[in-house]
Amino acid sequence: MLIVSAVFLVAVPWLVPAVADRFWVNVMAEILIWSLLASSVNLLFGYVGLLSFGQALFFGFGMYGVAIGVEKLGLGFWPALGLGVAAPVAMAFVAGIFAVRLTWHYFAIITVVFSLIFYFLALTLKPLTGGDDGISFTLPPAFRFGGAEFGFASETFQYLFILATVALCLYAMRRLLASPLGKAFMAIRDNDVRASLIGLNVYWLRLAAFVMAGFLAGLSGALFAFFGRYASASYMFYHVSGEAVVWTIVGGAGTLLGPLVGTSLFILVREVVSTHWQHHALIVGAVAILIVIYAPRGMVGLWRDLLERWSGGEK
Amino acid sequence: MNEAAKPPILRIDGLTKHFGGLTAVDGVTLEFAPGRLHAVIGPNGAGKTTLFNLISGFLPSDEGRVFFAGQEITRLAPHKISRLGISRTLQVKSVFNQLSVADNLWITAQAKRGVWNPFRRTASYRESCEKVERVLEQLDLTALADRQAGTLSHGDIALLEIGMAIAAEPKLLLLDEPICGMSPAETARTVTKIRELAQTIDIVLIEHDMEVVFEIADDITVMAQGAILACGSPKEIAADERVREAYLGRPEDEDYVEEAVRA
Numbered sequence: 001m002l003i004v005s006a007v008f009l010v011a012v013p014w015l016v017p018a019v020a021d022r023f024w025v026n027v028m029a030e031i032l033i034w035s036l037l038a039s040s041v042n043l044l045f046g047y048v049g050l051l052s053f054g055q056a057l058f059f060g061f062g063m064y065g066v067a068i069g070v071e072k073l074g075l076g077f078w079p080a081l082g083l084g085v086a087a088p089v090a091m092a093f094v095a096g097i098f099a100v101r102l103t104w105h106y107f108a109i110i111t112v113v114f115s116l117i118f119y120f121l122a123l124t125l126k127p128l129t130g131g132d133d134g135i136s137f138t139l140p141p142a143f144r145f146g147g148a149e150f151g152f153a154s155e156t157f158q159y160l161f162i163l164a165t166v167a168l169c170l171y172a173m174r175r176l177l178a179s180p181l182g183k184a185f186m187a188i189r190d191n192d193v194r195a196s197l198i199g200l201n202v203y204w205l206r207l208a209a210f211v212m213a214g215f216l217a218g219l220s221g222a223l224f225a226f227f228g229r230y231a232s233a234s235y236m237f238y239h240v241s242g243e244a245v246v247w248t249i250v251g252g253a254g255t256l257l258g259p260l261v262g263t264s265l266f267i268l269v270r271e272v273v274s275t276h277w278q279h280h281a282l283i284v285g286a287v288a289i290l291i292v293i294y295a296p297r298g299m300v301g302l303w304r305d306l307l308e309r310w311s312g313g314e315k
Numbered sequence: 316m317n318e319a320a321k322p323p324i325l326r327i328d329g330l331t332k333h334f335g336g337l338t339a340v341d342g343v344t345l346e347f348a349p350g351r352l353h354a355v356i357g358p359n360g361a362g363k364t365t366l367f368n369l370i371s372g373f374l375p376s377d378e379g380r381v382f383f384a385g386q387e388i389t390r391l392a393p394h395k396i397s398r399l400g401i402s403r404t405l406q407v408k409s410v411f412n413q414l415s416v417a418d419n420l421w422i423t424a425q426a427k428r429g430v431w432n433p434f435r436r437t438a439s440y441r442e443s444c445e446k447v448e449r450v451l452e453q454l455d456l457t458a459l460a461d462r463q464a465g466t467l468s469h470g471d472i473a474l475l476e477i478g479m480a481i482a483a484e485p486k487l488l489l490l491d492e493p494i495c496g497m498s499p500a501e502t503a504r505t506v507t508k509i510r511e512l513a514q515t516i517d518i519v520l521i522e523h524d525m526e527v528v529f530e531i532a533d534d535i536t537v538m539a540q541g542a543i544l545a546c547g548s549p550k551e552i553a554a555d556e557r558v559r560e561a562y563l564g565r566p567e568d569e570d571y572v573e574e575a576v577r578a
Contacts, residue, residue, distance in 0.1 A: 175433070175434050175436075176434070178436050178437060179433050179434055179435055179436065179437065180422075180429070180430040180431070180432050180435065180437060180440070181431055181432060181433040182433070183414070183418055183421065183422045183425075183430070183437055184422060184426075184430040186411065186413065186418075187411045187414065187422045190410075190411035190412050190413050190414060191409055191410065191411050191412070193373075193409065194405070194409045194410065194411065196392075196393045196397070197371065197373070197393055197394075197397055197402075197405075198394075198397060198402075198422070198423045198426045198479065198483055199394045199397035199398040199426040199427045199483065200394055200422075200426050201394050205430075254413075
C-alpha cells in the first residue's frame with residue numbers, strides 16, 4: 001500500500017498529464033506543501049499535546065522570508081529558502097518562550113494572539129510586506145548546469161522538489177518519533193505531571209517541539225512562496241491555522257501520515273466540488289464533525305482499526 | 316551527622332504550607348533514617364499527600380526547609396529533585412497511557428541520562444534497555460511489555476508505577492497509597508514487591524490500610540491536621556494513647572476531620 005502510494009507520488013508529473021489536465025500536478029504539489037503545515041500542527045498536538053491555532057504565523061514568516069529575500073535583498077533560490085526557514089524558526093523560538101508556559105486553551109489562545117498581532121503588523125508595514133497586495137517576485141533558478149537552468153519554472157522540477165522536501169521531513173519526523181526526544185515528547189503529551197516527576201524538563205522540551213513545528217510550518221510557507229511566486233499577509237490569518245488543525249484531526253493526529261491524508265481529502269474536495277458548487281465548505285464541515293464523533297483517531301486511525309478487524313477475522 | 320551513625324536520608328525542618336485559610340502542613344519537623352521502611356499515616360486531610368508534594372517540589376512550601384541526603388532541595392523544580400534521586404508515585408495512578416509498558420519504563424530510565432537526541436533509536440541505548448528488562452522481570456510485567464499502558468488493569472498500572480519509580484534508580488522512593496483500590500491478591504503481590512525494594516532503596520509510604528502498614532513498616536509517623544502527632548516503631552504507635560484517640564480507636568473521628576477539612 002505504502003510502496004504503491006510512493007511510486008504513484010513520484011510518477012505524478014508524467015502519469016497525471018496522460019489521464020487528466022496538467023493542472024492536477026500543481027494541485028498535488030499544493031497538497032504536499034499544505035500537508036507540511038498540517039504536520040507541524042500534528043507534531044505539536046499529536047505528539048506533545050499542545051493544540052496550536054497559530055501555525056499560520058510561521059507559514060507567513062516562511063513566505064515573507066522567501067519573498068523579501070528575493071525581491072528586496074536580491075537573494076538567489078537557496079539563500080532565500082534559507083531565510084524563509086530561519087525567520088520562522090527564530091520567531092517560533094521567541095513566541096515559544098511565552099507560549100509553552102501555557103497549556104490547553106490558554107496555549108491555543110496565545111498562539112492565536114501571536115498570529116493576529118503579526119497579521120495586522122504585516123498589513124500595516126506596507127514598505128516591507130506590501131500590505132494587502134503582498135509581494136510578488138520573479139523566480140530565481142535553483143540549479144545551473146552549464147547553460148541549462150532548473151527551477152520552479154518547470155512544473156515537474158517544482159513538484160519533485162516539493163515531494164522530496166516533504167518526504168525528507170516525514171522521514172526525519174519518523175526518526176524523531178523513535179528517538180529519546182520523540183519518546184519524551186509523547187510522555188509529556190500523555191502526562192506532563194508524571195513527565196516532570198521522572199526528571200524531564202517539560203518546559204524546554206515543549207519549547208524544542210514548538211521550534212521544530214515552527215520549522216515545518218516555515219518550510220511549508222517558504223515552499224508555498226516559491227510555488228505561488230508571492231507572499232501575502234492573508235496566509236498569516238488564523239483561518240489558515242484553523243484549516244491545518246481540521247486537516248490534521250480528520251486525517252489522524254498522532255499518526256505520521258494523518259496530516260497528509262487529511263490535507264489531500266480536503267484539497268481534493270475543494271478542487272472537485274468548488275467548480276460545481278460554491279458551498280464546498282459545508283462538506284468539509286460535515287466530514288470534520290463525523291470524523292471527530294465516529295473516528296476520534298482520524299482517517300488513519302479508522303484505517304488501522306479496519307485492518308486489525310480484517311486480519312482478526314482471518315484467524 | 317553528629318550523633319547518628321548515618322545522616323538522615325531526608326530531613327524536614329519546620330515545613331509549612333497554607334491553602335488560603337487552611338494550613339495543610341503546619342511546621343512539620345521530621346527525620347527519616349536511611350535503611351528503614353517508613354510509613355506516614357493519619358486521617359484523611361492530615362496533610363500526608365501535601366507533605367509528599369512539598370518534598371518532591373510539586374508544590375512550593377511557604378516556610379521551612381527540606382534536605383535530601385544532606386543537600387538542601389527546598390523549592391527546587393520537580394524534575395531537578397527527581398534527578399537528584401527522589402522518585403514518587405501519585406495517589407491517583409498516573410502513567411503514560413498511550414506509550415507501551417516498556418516505553419514507560421524506558422523513558423523513565425533515560426530521563427536523567429538525557430533525552431535530547433532526535434535521531435538515535437531508543438533500542439540502541441543499552442543501559443536503559445537493560446534496565447527496562449530487569450524491571451520488567453522484577454515486577455513480573457514482561458508479558459505485558461508491549462501493551463499500551465492505558466489498557467492495563469488497575470493493579471498492573473500500580474505495579475508499572477512502582478516499576479517506573481525503580482527504573483529511575485532513586486535513592487529515596489515516595490509511595491502514595493500504593494495499594495489503594497487493589498484486590499487482596501494484588502495487595503499481597505504489591506506488598507511483597509515493596510518489601511523486596513526496601514532491601515535496596517529507602518522508602519517512605521503513605522497508606523490507609525493499617526494491616527499493611529503495621530506489617531511492613533519499620534518506623535511509623537502519625538500526622539493529624541497538618542502536624543506530627545507521633546513517631547515510633549509500630550509497637551510504640553499501637554500503644555500510643557494520643558494516636559488511639561485521634562485516629563485508630565475512634566474511626567468516627569476520621570469522618571469528623573474529613574468534614575472539617577472539606578468545609
